[in-house]
Amino acid sequence: MRGLLPFLASRLFRAAVALWLVSTVVFIVMRLSGDPVPLLLPPDAPRSEIFRVRAELGLDRPLPVQYVVFLGHVLRGDFGHSIHFRQPAFRVVLGYLPATFELGLTAFALALLVAVPIGVVSAVRRNTPIDHAAMGLALVGQSAPTFFIGILLILIVSLNLGLLPTSGRESWRHLVLPALTLGAFAMASIARLTRSAVLEVLRADYIRTARAKGVSEALVVTKHTLKNAAVPIVTITGLQFGTLLGGAVVTETVFAWPGIGRLAIQSIYNRDYPIVQCTVFLSAVLFIVINFCVDLVYGLLDPRVRAS
Amino acid sequence: MAEMTRRDVLKVAAAGAVAALPGLPHKAQAQTTQKRELVVAQGGDIAFFDPHMSTSSNDIRISFNLYDNLTSRRPDGKLAPGLATEWKLQGQTTWAFKLRSGVKWHNGDTFSSADVKFSIDRSLDTGLKGNRVNTVLTTVDRVETPDPGTVLVHTKKPDPLLPARLGFYGGQVIPRKYVEAVGPDTFNQKPIGTGPVRFVSWTKDDKIVLEANPDYWGGRVDFDRLVVRALPEMAPRVAALLKGEVDLITQVPPDQGERIKANASTAVSGALYGGLYVLAVNSKRPPLDNPLVKQALSLAVDRGAIVKELWRGRGIVPNSMIAKGDNHFDASLPPLAFNPGEAKDRLKKAGYKGEEIILETTAGYLAGDKPMAEAVQAMWRDIGVNAKVEVFEYSVRAQRIRDKSFKGLWWSDPTSTLRDPDGMMWRLLGPGGSQDYWRHPEFDELGNAARFSVDEKFRADAYQKMTRIFLEHFPWIPVIQPYEDYGLQKYVEWTPDPLQQLEIRRFNFKFRRA
Numbered sequence: 089m090r091g092l093l094p095f096l097a098s099r100l101f102r103a104a105v106a107l108w109l110v111s112t113v114v115f116i117v118m119r120l121s122g123d124p125v126p127l128l129l130p131p132d133a134p135r136s137e138i139f140r141v142r143a144e145l146g147l148d149r150p151l152p153v154q155y156v157v158f159l160g161h162v163l164r165g166d167f168g169h170s171i172h173f174r175q176p177a178f179r180v181v182l183g184y185l186p187a188t189f190e191l192g193l194t195a196f197a198l199a200l201l202v203a204v205p206i207g208v209v210s211a212v213r214r215n216t217p218i219d220h221a222a223m224g225l226a227l228v229g230q231s232a233p234t235f236f237i238g239i240l241l242i243l244i245v246s247l248n249l250g251l252l253p254t255s256g257r258e259s260w261r262h263l264v265l266p267a268l269t270l271g272a273f274a275m276a277s278i279a280r281l282t283r284s285a286v287l288e289v290l291r292a293d294y295i296r297t298a299r300a301k302g303v304s305e306a307l308v309v310t311k312h313t314l315k316n317a318a319v320p321i322v323t324i325t326g327l328q329f330g331t332l333l334g335g336a337v338v339t340e341t342v343f344a345w346p347g348i349g350r351l352a353i354q355s356i357y358n359r360d361y362p363i364v365q366c367t368v369f370l371s372a373v374l375f376i377v378i379n380f381c382v383d384l385v386y387g388l389l390d391p392r393v394r395a396s
Numbered sequence: 397m398a399e400m401t402r403r404d405v406l407k408v409a410a411a412g413a414v415a416a417l418p419g420l421p422h423k424a425q426a427q428t429t430q431k432r433e434l435v436v437a438q439g440g441d442i443a444f445f446d447p448h449m450s451t452s453s454n455d456i457r458i459s460f461n462l463y464d465n466l467t468s469r470r471p472d473g474k475l476a477p478g479l480a481t482e483w484k485l486q487g488q489t490t491w492a493f494k495l496r497s498g499v500k501w502h503n504g505d506t507f508s509s510a511d512v513k514f515s516i517d518r519s520l521d522t523g524l525k526g527n528r529v530n531t532v533l534t535t536v537d538r539v540e541t542p543d544p545g546t547v548l549v550h551t552k553k554p555d556p557l558l559p560a561r562l563g564f565y566g567g568q569v570i571p572r573k574y575v576e577a578v579g580p581d582t583f584n585q586k587p588i589g590t591g592p593v594r595f596v597s598w599t600k601d602d603k604i605v606l607e608a609n610p611d612y613w614g615g616r617v618d619f620d621r622l623v624v625r626a627l628p629e630m631a632p633r634v635a636a637l638l639k640g641e642v643d644l645i646t647q648v649p650p651d652q653g654e655r656i657k658a659n660a661s662t663a664v665s666g667a668l669y670g671g672l673y674v675l676a677v678n679s680k681r682p683p684l685d686n687p688l689v690k691q692a693l694s695l696a697v698d699r700g701a702i703v704k705e706l707w708r709g710r711g712i713v714p715n716s717m718i719a720k721g722d723n724h725f726d727a728s729l730p731p732l733a734f735n736p737g738e739a740k741d742r743l744k745k746a747g748y749k750g751e752e753i754i755l756e757t758t759a760g761y762l763a764g765d766k767p768m769a770e771a772v773q774a775m776w777r778d779i780g781v782n783a784k785v786e787v788f789e790y791s792v793r794a795q796r797i798r799d800k801s802f803k804g805l806w807w808s809d810p811t812s813t814l815r816d817p818d819g820m821m822w823r824l825l826g827p828g829g830s831q832d833y834w835r836h837p838e839f840d841e842l843g844n845a846a847r848f849s850v851d852e853k854f855r856a857d858a859y860q861k862m863t864r865i866f867l868e869h870f871p872w873i874p875v876i877q878p879y880e881d882y883g884l885q886k887y888v889e890w891t892p893d894p895l896q897q898l899e900i901r902r903f904n905f906k907f908r909r910a
Contacts, residue, residue, distance in 0.1 A: 126794035134531065134828075138798065140522065172443055174526055183600060239631045247635050254636045255627055257602055344627045346601035354440070354601075359791060 099383065103376045110372040114365050115158055119151065124171055124359030145171055162369070168362035172355065177362035181348060181370060187257060188347035191340070192333040194263055195271035199332075200325065203275045207282025207321075211290065212309060222279065229276030238269040238342035255344040266343040270336050274328035281324045285317035292316070318389050326382035330375040427661070428910040429887040431643070432620040436898065437633050438646040441601045441626035445587035446580060447568035448519050449526045456565055457646070457898035458604060458624060463568035463589035466493055466512065466547075467559045471667065471893045471904060473721050473815050475559060479507065479569055479590065480547075485850060488554045489537075493547040499613050501571045502594040509541035514572035516549070525580070532566030556850045560814040564895070592617045592901050601626055615902035622900065637662055637883045644888055646898075648881040649763060650708040656883040663886050666710060666879035670894030671811040671820060672719050673762060674872040675755065675772070678802045679834035684753065688746035690870035693753075693805075694732060695739035696779045697772055703876055706767055711878035716863045717825075719877055721894060723816040723852075724859040732874060739779045750782045754804035761790050765807045768875065797830055805873070811895065817859050818847050825871050834871040 125141050142148045146157070161168060167177035206226075210219040229237075245265060246254040253262050289295060290313060298312050299305075337349035344350075348367050355363035438457060444450040447459040468478035480493040499507040516539050519529050535555040540548040551558060561567060569590065575583045587595050592614060593606035606622040625642065627633040634652050636642045638659050648656065653664045683689045699713040713731035718724060753776070757769040769785045776783035786803070788796075796802050808831065812820035822843045824831040839862055846858040866872075882892050889906040893899050 123791070123795060123798075126791075126798045135798075137522075137531065144525065174449075180600075235629075239629075242632055242635050247639050250639070254639055254641055255632045256625060256641075342629050342632055344602070344625065344629075344632065346599065346626075350601055350628070357790070 099380055103380065106376055107369070107372055111159070111162055111365065111369055112155075114368045115155060115361075118359070118361045118364055119154075123147070124361065158365070162365075167366035167369070170355075170360055170363050172358045172360045172363070177366040180363060181351065181366045184346060184348045184351045185370075187345060188333060188336060188340075188349065191263065191266055191270060191336060191345055191347060192329075194267040195274065195336075196329055196332050198267055199271040199275040199278055199328065203278035204282050204321070207279045208286055208309065208314070210279070210283045211286035214287065219283075223283070226276040226279045229272040230280070232272070234269060234273070234338040235342050237272050238265070238339060241265045241269055242342075255342075257345055266339050266345050269342070270332060270339040274332060277324055277328060278321065282317070282321050285320045286313055289313045289317045315389070319386060322382060322385055322389065326378050326385075330378045333371070333374050333378075427886045428908045429885070430909065431887075431907055433623060434619040434621070434644070434888075434900065434905075434907075435623045435625065435642045436644045436646070437625045437627040437636055437642045439626070439628055439633070442598075442604065442624075444584055445595070445598075446526075446584040447565065447570065448524065448529050449584065450528055451565045453896040454626075456896065458606075459565075459568055460591075460897045461593050461622075461900055462587055462591045462595065462606070463570060464499075464591050465563050465567040465569060466495075467563035467567075469560070469563040469815070469893075469895065469897070471891045471899055473670070473894065475563055478563070479512070483559050486548075488850065489551045491549045491551070491555075491558050493549070495545045495547065496613060497545060499590050500611060501574065501590055502588045502609060503571075503574060505571060505573055507569075507571075507590055508544040509547045510544070511572045512547045512569055513539040513541050514575070515567075515569045518570070518575075519566045529566035532564070533561055535561070553848045554850045555848070556852070556855070557814050557816055557818060560816060560819070564813050593622050596621075612902075617900055617902060618906045634883065637885070640885065643885050644890065645883045647763075648883045650706075650710045650881070653710065653881050653883070654708070661886055662883055664881050664883055665890065665892055666881040667892035667894045668712065668721060669809075669878050669880050670719060670721060670815060671809055671877075672714050672717070672872075672874050673768075673807065673809050673876045673878060674717075674874045675805040676802070676808040676831050676872050677805050677833065677870060678800075679869070679871055681804060683746065683748055683751045684804060686746050686748075687869045688742045689748055690873065691868070692739040692742040692746065692748075692779065693776060693781065694870055694873045695735045695742065696775050696781070697732075697873065697875060698734045698775055699732060699875055700734065702768060702771055706764055706771065707876065707878055710881060711876040714874035714877050717821045717866050717872055717874060718817050718859065718863065719812050719820065721815065722812050722820070724856050726860065726863065729863070736775075736779050743779060743781070748781070750780075752782050752784055754784050754786055756786050756788055756793070756796070756803060756806045758790055758793055758807075759787055761793060762807045762809050763878070769807070772875070800830075800833065802833075808872070810872075813895070815895075817862075818843075821862075821866075821872075822847060831871070834869065836865055836869060839865045839869075 125138050125145070125147065139148070146154065158168070165178060169175065170177045170180050173180050206222050210222045213219050242254050242265065245251050252264055256262050295308060295312055298308050303312070336345070336347055337353050339345065340347045340350040341353060348370070352364060352367040355367070438454055440454045442455045442458050443452065444455055445459065445462065447463055464479045466478050466480040467483070468476045470476050479496055479499065481496050483491055483493045486492050495509060495512070501507060516533060516536060518524060519527070519533055520536065521527060522530050535551045535553065535558065537550045537552045540550070542548065549558060571588050574588050592609055592612045594609050596605040596607050598604050603626070604624040608617045608620055610616055627636060630649065630652060633645050634648070634656060637645045637656065640661070648664060656662045656664050677684055677690060679685055679690070703709060703711045703713060712720065715729040715731050716726065718726070755769050755773060757765045759766045766787065773783045773785045793806070796806070810820050810824050823829055826832065826843050827835065827840060842858040842862050846855045849855055880892065880894070880896065884890060887908045889908055891899070891904055899905070
């Protein structure tokens with residue numbers, strides 16, 4: 089346990105640096121992309137009006153001043169006032185988080201529940217029709233873009249079969265298609281990785297030993313193989329989890345799901361700096377926290393990681 | 397930027413898959429309904445209920461139904477009584493409005509002239525944080541309220557269009573007592589008006605719920621609840637209509653319209669846009685400073701083909717800078733001509749030597765802008781013009797508008813907010829307007845005189861003369877006046893509005909019932 093405190097401290101320091109870099113990049117990129125004021129006003133607004141609104145939003149100050157003000161506020165959890173909603177940006181983004189969590193967690197659960205068993209079965213039944221079908225599907229899930237899968241699901245499942253609603257956020261039935269769409273990529277990646285990790289372990293000496301001892305095949309797979317194959321699976325699962333929570337932009341747009349991905353995309357169109365900064369910052373925090381947790385889970389799974 | 401990305405290709409593929417799928421549900425073929433709830437889907441959520449904070453079409457579809465104006469612009473383009481029952485000009489600069497009696501706000505307070513004065517003053521208040529309409533009523537000098545039922549609006553100069561101005565954005569009437577009591581933020585969260593529907597709830601980026609105002613002075617609307625959903629992508633918006641989840645959708649592009657029409661239970665209804673799609677011209681840049689070159693460019697555009705091929709017939713060819721349906725539109729003028737031979741002659745006469753002419757376009761800010769730009773480029777090349785299309789970002793376009801720095805031509809969709817040339821052509825092309833790149837002494841004199849004249853005969857004559865000058869100099873090259881299409885269930889009886897309002901009052905909306 090002696091190594092734990094320095095380990096935590098260095099991880100936290102790196103996380104802080106990453107967050108500072110992320111917020112700086114966002115600040116610069118948003119300002120490079122153009123002035124939000126002409127987009128807020130009617131096209132024939134007089135120049136005096138443009139100057140008035142610029143001053144109202146604090147955009148008339150020099151960039152370095154805007155940057156220092158911005159960093160100071162971020163430290164206090166204050167991302168400024170949304171240009172578009174004219175409310176504190178943090179409060180606006182928080183309002184969109186529950187929808188994103190609901191969708192992200194469901195997609196994640198779905199991905200895990202489907203992908204891990206499929207991966208294991210494919211590995212155990214390697215080169216059988218089951219394996220080929222599962223890996224073929226995984227290839228499609230990994231290569232087809234999200235909006236394509238989303239629109240196709242709407243057409244087939246909602247419109248032609250009439251099974252589920254097309255879009256919106258009301259009951260659990262509204263959640264199924266967006267969660268499937270969002271989870272498709274993660275599901276495919278996890279399934280493929282699970283398969284290869286399990287295959288690797290199945291070739292190991294201790295598995296041969298277990299079999300030679302007469303341990304039943306079911307026990308070999310569940311007890312001896314899965315635990316040893318878990319490290320790479322946890323890694324990719326952790327990464328996918330971050331993506332699912334932070335990257336649902338397309339899915340949320342296609343299914344009119346009121347989450348932060350859609351908020352972010354609209355705020356980029358509106359040049360709503362404070363909202364974009366806040367969503368990217370929060371996504372980065374999520375990602376960093378999840379990676380941190382994944383590191384800790386390694387320790388639990390693999391004694392060698394703990395020892396080093 | 398100009399190439400098709402992988403994403404574009406796939407989008408086209410997805411659209412193709414959409415079109416190819418057979419067998420839409422047959423159950424939803426009802427041409428009548430028992431529904432008490434109207435569900436509308438538009439392309440984005442609203443940003444504000446406070447009508448002074450926004451002019452966006454998503455917002456005004458709601459705010460024109462929560463609130464009333466003194467005058468009301470009907471879908472047929474005519475001005476009808478709203479909160480004012482009658483109005484007349486006293487002298488040259490005073491408009492007197494007689495207010496409707498017995499009107500109540502949604503919270504039960506009584507509506508009076510004090511609310512009207514408060515609303516006009518607030519719309520003009522540059523100190524109001526977030527005010528986006530303070531340029532609409534700038535001809536107003538001051539407002540007087542001699543009694544609760546009368547409003548006198550004094551204008552700085554004669555203003556023939558004041559009643560029209562009060563009928564559009566900036567003119568919605570809001571409750572003085574309530575707004576002063578709760579402040580602008582609460583007013584925007586929990587709005588109160590006199591309109592046919594009242595506020596129930598707003599879930600951001602999801603839906604707005606409104607309910608019928610049972611005591612509405614114009615008659616109770618034909619439903620109990622109005623739900624407005626935000627469905628940003630076109631394909632899911634159409635799918636929601638075809639499946640019967642929504643009753644009415646906005647912004648239907650021509651290719652999707654055919655799909656909606658092919659379905660047994662849905663239909664397309666369009667209004668001729670109250671405005672034009674034009675190629676605005678930076679007439680200061682050679683060779684575009686030469687009227688002969690601009691005449692040649694106009695003559696080379698085969699507008700009929702653009703309407704037919706790119707818009708599938710959903711538009712008409714303009715005949716001048718005045719939109720069909722506006723005051724002083726001259727129906728006797730022929731549509732703008734297509735004559736490539738004559739165009740070549742004029743280029744020769746102009747001494748054109750192959751100078752590059754740049755057409756700047758976004759991909760999607762205006763419906764069909766990029767494909768139209770590419771078609772126009774090909775037509776211009778056919779007569780020997782060295783035309784080039786440059787694609788730019790929305791924000792760059794906004795910047796160019798502000799700096800007046802367009803390189804040549806660009807797409808603009810001037811809206812005729814007052815259904816009169818003054819509110820469209822003169823607002824933008826006049827001196828100091830946002831598209832002021834060309835000046836002509838006689839044109840300017842006529843435009844100014846027409847703006848401040850209350851004599852409609854004089855104005856008609858002025859706009860006729862201005863049209864002649866316009867058709868020689870082409871500060872805009874008008875291309876198409878498109879239809880704005882909506883998709884609806886066949887049990888919906890409703891007429892769309894040329895200015896993108898969603899008019900659901902009793903006179904314009906009805907469910908067809910068994």
